[in-house]
Amino acid sequence: MIFKLGHSINQQVNLLDNKEIELFIKREDEIHPFVSGNKYRKLKYNLHEAKKKGFKTLLTFGGAFSNHIAAVASAGHLLGFKTIGVIRGEELENKISDNDTLSFAKQNGMAFKFVSRELYRDKTSQAFLDKLKDAFNDFYLIPEGGTNTLAVKGCEEILTKEDETFDYICCAVGTGGTISGLINCSKLGQQVLGFPALKGDFLRQDISKFVTKTNWDLVTDYHFGGYAKINEELVSFINQFKNRYAIPLDPVYTGKMMFGIFDLINKGYFKKGSKILAIHTGGLQGIKGMNSVLKNKNLAIIE
Ligand SMILES: *Cc1c(COP(=O)(O)O)cnc(C)c1O
Numbered sequence: 001m002i003f004k005l006g007h008s009i010n011q012q013v014n015l016l017d018n019k020e021i022e023l024f025i026k027r028e029d030e031i032h033p034f035v036s037g038n039k040y041r042k043l044k045y046n047l048h049e050a051k052k053k054g055f056k057t058l059l060t061f062g063g064a065f066s067n068h069i070a071a072v073a074s075a076g077h078l079l080g081f082k083t084i085g086v087i088r089g090e091e092l093e094n095k096i097s098d099n100d101t102l103s104f105a106k107q108n109g110m111a112f113k114f115v116s117r118e119l120y121r122d123k124t125s126q127a128f129l130d131k132l133k134d135a136f137n138d139f140y141l142i143p144e145g146g147t148n149t150l151a152v153k154g155c156e157e158i159l160t161k162e163d164e165t166f167d168y169i170c171c172a173v174g175t176g177g178t179i180s181g182l183i184n185c186s187k188l189g190q191q192v193l194g195f196p197a198l199k200g201d202f203l204r205q206d207i208s209k210f211v212t213k214t215n216w217d218l219v220t221d222y223h224f225g226g227y228a229k230i231n232e233e234l235v236s237f238i239n240q241f242k243n244r245y246a247i248p249l250d251p252v253y254t255g256k257m258m259f260g261i262f263d264l265i266n267k268g269y270f271k272k273g274s275k276i277l278a279i280h281t282g283g284l285q286g287i288k289g290m291n292s293v294l295k296n297k298n299l300a301i302i303e
Helices: 038-052 067-079 090-094 100-107 117-121 128-134 149-155 162-164 177-185 201-207 232-245 252-264 286-297
Strands: 008-013 022-025 057-060 082-088 110-115 168-173 191-196 216-218 274-282
Touching: 008 082, 008 128, 008 232, 022 252, 038 149, 038 177, 067 082, 067 100, 067 110, 067 177, 082 100, 082 117, 090 117, 100 286, 110 274, 117 252, 128 168, 149 177, 162 232, 177 201, 191 252, 201 216, 216 252, 252 274
Parallel strands: 022 274, 057 082, 082 110, 168 191, 168 274, 191 216
Antiparallel strands: 008 022
């Protein structure tokens, strides 16, 4: 990749009231300010492939606050691809300037096609894709959330040799691409725990398509009511975590995962002496948008 990347280090999170567990967080959010965390990992081989095959345009899908949309727009801009975002929700068409993620994507040259929720649900149908081909000619298609085989391959590079000493690898789960890569590169004896950021039983099947190992599980108690749903307890946890450790968490994914890890530690879920590595998958661009929503509801915001 020809744009400059930062370092992803393992930072210790000192558990002041628990000396029996060691917790580290892998700062994948520091890889790049906009193509951050797992979105960089998931795009890496897809962008190589698009370039190799001579595509000039990337097309992908996402919602109004999507980290993936922001990452594709930024990476496309940096690497000289045109980008098209098919966005869920027709009503957003006239509200781009009110939405931080879409404004950012637009500044990075992304063109949008806004579609109704019904059409969006149908976005993988051949009829819909044919219509997009008619409208935009040739493009390299990146699925919603960026998950495909090449994305999983990129996520297999998150763990390094030094991470082999961890007993648990934890990550937030959206479409399951990131955890699939982590499972594939995990070692025998390591347990990979995914914390879904949304409700739904389809995830286990989706992940099973990409992995053959069985050393993983999903902890489904920390979705906070569904995708991008949050409450005051979560906001307050994210703010306390940042005050204590100087590490920002995002409200949609990493905040929920870390809340879950802390809760499980308090409940004695991890065996004594365990070393846990939590993956900070990034997503910090989403804080601004979430804060607009919180402000409108007169609720405390993420600091
Ligand atoms: C997209 C995203 C995820 C989910 O990744 P999947 O590969 O879709 O499971 C997790 N964390 C952050 C910060 C994300 O932006």
